[in-house]
Amino acid sequence: MGHSKRAKDASHDRILSVAARRFRERGFDGVSIADLMTEAGLTHGGFYKHFPSRDALLVEATARCFRDARLGLTRSMEKARGRGLEALLESYLSSEHEKDPGSGCPVAALAVDISRTAATRQTFAPVFAVYVDRVASMLDGPEETRPGRAAAIICAMAGAIAIARALGDSRVVPNVLAATHDFILSAATADRKLRMHDRHKGSRRGGSGRRRASA
Amino acid sequence: MGHSKRAKDASHDRILSVAARRFRERGFDGVSIADLMTEAGLTHGGFYKHFPSRDALLVEATARCFRDARLGLTRSMEKARGRGLEALLESYLSSEHEKDPGSGCPVAALAVDISRTAATRQTFAPVFAVYVDRVASMLDGPEETRPGRAAAIICAMAGAIAIARALGDSRVVPNVLAATHDFILSAATADRKLRMHDRHKGSRRGGSGRRRASA
DNA sequence: TGTACATCAGTGAACGCGCGTTCACTGATGTAC
DNA sequence: TGTACATCAGTGAACGCGCGTTCACTGATGTAC
Numbered sequence A, B: 001m002g003h004s005k006r007a008k009d010a011s012h013d014r015i016l017s018v019a020a021r022r023f024r025e026r027g028f029d030g031v032s033i034a035d036l037m038t039e040a041g042l043t044h045g046g047f048y049k050h051f052p053s054r055d056a057l058l059v060e061a062t063a064r065c066f067r068d069a070r071l072g073l074t075r076s077m078e079k080a081r082g083r084g085l086e087a088l089l090e091s092y093l094s095s096e097h098e099k100d101p102g103s104g105c106p107v108a109a110l111a112v113d114i115s116r117t118a119a120t121r122q123t124f125a126p127v128f129a130v131y132v133d134r135v136a137s138m139l140d141g142p143e144e145t146r147p148g149r150a151a152a153i154i155c156a157m158a159g160a161i162a163i164a165r166a167l168g169d170s171r172v173v174p175n176v177l178a179a180t181h182d183f184i185l186s187a188a189t190a191d192r193k194l195r196m197h198d199r200h201k202g203s204r205r206g207g208s209g210r211r212r213a214s215a
Numbered sequence C, D: 001t002g003t004a005c006a007t008c009a010g011t012g013a014a015c016g017c018g019c020g021t022t023c024a025c026t027g028a029t030g031t032a033c
Helices: A006-026 A035-041 A044-049 A052-080 A084-092 A095-099 A108-118 A120-138 A143-167 A176-201 B005-026 B031-040 B042-051 B053-078 B084-092 B097-100 B106-116 B118-136 B143-167 B178-201
Strands: none
Touching: A006 A035, A006 A044, A006 A108, A006 A176, A006 B106, A035 A044, A035 A052, A052 A108, A052 A120, A084 A143, A084 A176, A084 B178, A095 A143, A108 A120, A120 A143, A120 B143, A143 B106, A143 B118, A143 B143, A176 B005, A176 B106, A176 B143, A176 B178, B005 B031, B005 B042, B005 B053, B005 B084, B005 B106, B031 B042, B031 B106, B031 B143, B042 B053, B053 B084, B053 B106, B053 B118, B084 B143, B084 B178, B097 B143, B097 B178, B106 B118, B106 B143
């Protein structure tokens, strides 16, 4: 198949896209290079024409996951002008998302793998910061505490998906997705209501219960 | 060293305790049987006198993690009579916990590994239910929604630890542990305050913002 | 436009290594007399 | 209490397999004339 730049780029892209999916599904250690190459329509030997090592693939594939997630988030934000947080919670905390880790949130699927893999750990903080900013922009309430609340909300969301996947369709336990959806939404709502109450009373105790700075 | 029942049990226990720690630190795929046996003061060949397969070890070691966690939770609940949730949040969302996955929460460290491993998936739901009950008993507010809120709180807690570990000591991002601590606590507090407000006004709209049943 | 050559993406066999697992053996312990 | 035997936890060499990686090779494509 020669060596046209276009063809190579297409192969590279196919490998990455397969890897991004499979790593999220089975973890960094759950997929072999040979598997990935076969699924990308190539043979395993060609791998090193694209990546210097498996570790390099981990880094690029992780970046690809986050790029995909950012695009998805942008799309869903545009589609749901105004009620951003509700829309996000609804699609993120859905059983479709739970059932399809391969095209789902890389934080939920890979945060632990990333924390265990030196090469990928470097890259996580900046992309996570982007998500925090996005979610923060959907919040109301005091500007300074938005990043902190956004971060907490993302933790709850990703944790809920990861735990829901481990629970499978057990009936022993409350539906963690619905429960987390309601918890986050009612926390945001209660926050808003409380501020209204406080304002009416002229009280300036708002924010009690927060003891540590969250930035 | 012969075959006294006592000695064998002690070995079995040592293997499990090493495994429970190392699996939480490095994941199910991150530790070899030989490593574990060496660290338990044995040689790899003896492994199969204790477990029929590696998978069987995964199951037993996971169970051991959860047993340890349950004991730890009980101890911390007894130590902090009354202000249960605050005490729990403070110790769980600490940087000591973040830095020491080996003796930390198995949900935060292993939920994803468990969801990817058929053998261990079976065992997760019942133990998770226990934690939900424990946390639910620390909440106030409407009895029916406590399990749901407890589940959501656990998701946020476990997610925060997992994400904090992936972030390392990056400064790009709000401190997710403190942020999650504050978010959960203020959600609980706001909830209580709101109910007080509503009661004063005789309003019965309490719980608006919750749209789906969470049990 | 056509021809000769260089490039290099892709192939598939091969290598070495680590892993889970097996096995023949050892020797301390428990049991029977 | 002392002796003979059976048991079996633990040992360490060995096996087979899958994996990441290397390498000599191929043949389609790009380039130079």
